[in-house]
Amino acid sequence: MAGKKQKGIGLLPKLLMGVFIPIVLAFVVIGIMLFHNTNVTGVKLNSLKGIGSGSLTELSRVSLEESKNSWTSWRSRSSKRKRWMWRLRLKSMSN
Secondary structure (H helix, E strand, O other), X not given: OOOOOOOOOOHHHHHHHHHHHHHHHHHHHXXXXXXXXXXXXXXXXXXXXXXXXXXXXXXXXXXXXXXXXXXXXXXXXXXXXXXXXXXXXXXXXXX
Protein backbone atom coordinates (compact mmCIF):
# COMPACT_ATOMS: atom_id res chain seq x y z
CA MET A 1 0.00 0.00 0.00
CA ALA A 2 2.81 2.41 0.78
CA GLY A 3 4.31 1.78 -2.62
CA LYS A 4 1.19 2.84 -4.54
CA LYS A 5 1.09 6.36 -5.86
CA GLN A 6 -2.12 8.30 -5.16
CA LYS A 7 -4.01 9.72 -8.07
CA GLY A 8 -5.88 13.05 -7.94
CA ILE A 9 -5.21 16.37 -6.31
CA GLY A 10 -3.98 16.87 -2.79
CA LEU A 11 -5.68 18.36 0.22
CA LEU A 12 -4.26 21.89 -0.15
CA PRO A 13 -5.60 22.49 -3.69
CA LYS A 14 -8.98 21.11 -2.60
CA LEU A 15 -8.97 23.50 0.35
CA LEU A 16 -8.04 26.46 -1.86
CA MET A 17 -10.68 25.69 -4.48
CA GLY A 18 -13.42 24.83 -2.01
CA VAL A 19 -13.01 27.49 0.66
CA PHE A 20 -10.63 30.36 -0.03
CA ILE A 21 -11.43 31.10 -3.67
CA PRO A 22 -15.22 31.35 -3.06
CA ILE A 23 -14.59 33.67 -0.09
CA VAL A 24 -12.36 35.92 -2.20
CA LEU A 25 -14.93 35.95 -5.01
CA ALA A 26 -17.68 36.86 -2.54
CA PHE A 27 -15.62 39.82 -1.27
CA VAL A 28 -14.98 40.95 -4.84
CA VAL A 29 -18.70 40.82 -5.69
CA ILE A 30 -19.62 42.71 -2.49
CA GLY A 31 -16.93 45.32 -3.21
CA ILE A 32 -18.26 45.86 -6.73
CA MET A 33 -21.80 46.25 -5.39
CA LEU A 34 -20.66 48.79 -2.80
CA PHE A 35 -18.17 50.95 -4.67
CA HIS A 36 -18.45 50.55 -8.45
CA ASN A 37 -20.87 52.46 -10.72
CA THR A 38 -21.38 50.94 -14.16
CA ASN A 39 -23.24 51.80 -17.32
CA VAL A 40 -24.07 48.64 -19.29
CA THR A 41 -25.65 49.24 -22.71
CA GLY A 42 -27.51 52.31 -21.56
CA VAL A 43 -28.62 50.78 -18.26
CA LYS A 44 -27.04 52.64 -15.37
CA LEU A 45 -26.23 50.52 -12.32
CA ASN A 46 -25.49 52.61 -9.24
CA SER A 47 -23.41 51.38 -6.35
CA LEU A 48 -24.78 51.49 -2.83
CA LYS A 49 -22.29 54.25 -2.05
CA GLY A 50 -23.61 56.32 -4.96
CA ILE A 51 -27.22 55.76 -3.94
CA GLY A 52 -26.45 56.80 -0.37
CA SER A 53 -24.53 59.84 -1.53
CA GLY A 54 -27.42 60.92 -3.75
CA SER A 55 -29.90 60.50 -0.91
CA LEU A 56 -27.68 62.47 1.45
CA THR A 57 -27.29 65.27 -1.09
CA GLU A 58 -31.05 65.46 -1.57
CA LEU A 59 -31.65 65.41 2.19
CA SER A 60 -29.20 68.26 2.77
CA ARG A 61 -30.77 70.30 -0.05
CA VAL A 62 -34.29 69.84 1.34
CA SER A 63 -33.11 70.58 4.88
CA LEU A 64 -31.42 73.80 3.78
CA GLU A 65 -34.50 74.84 1.80
CA GLU A 66 -36.81 74.23 4.78
CA SER A 67 -34.44 76.08 7.06
CA LYS A 68 -34.45 79.11 4.76
CA ASN A 69 -38.25 79.03 4.51
CA SER A 70 -38.56 78.78 8.27
CA TRP A 71 -36.20 81.72 8.77
CA THR A 72 -38.04 83.98 6.32
CA SER A 73 -41.36 83.01 7.88
CA TRP A 74 -40.05 83.77 11.37
CA ARG A 75 -38.54 87.04 10.22
CA SER A 76 -41.80 88.20 8.66
CA ARG A 77 -43.73 87.27 11.82
CA SER A 78 -41.13 89.04 13.90
CA SER A 79 -41.40 92.25 11.86
CA LYS A 80 -45.23 92.13 12.14
CA ARG A 81 -44.87 91.70 15.88
CA LYS A 82 -42.52 94.69 16.10
CA ARG A 83 -44.92 96.90 14.11
CA TRP A 84 -47.76 95.82 16.36
CA MET A 85 -45.71 96.68 19.48
CA TRP A 86 -44.86 100.12 18.06
CA ARG A 87 -48.53 100.78 17.34
CA LEU A 88 -49.41 99.88 20.92
CA ARG A 89 -46.71 102.16 22.25
CA LEU A 90 -47.88 105.04 20.04
CA LYS A 91 -51.47 104.53 21.16
CA SER A 92 -50.45 104.46 24.80
CA MET A 93 -48.35 107.64 24.37
CA SER A 94 -51.18 109.48 22.68
CA ASN A 95 -53.62 108.64 25.49
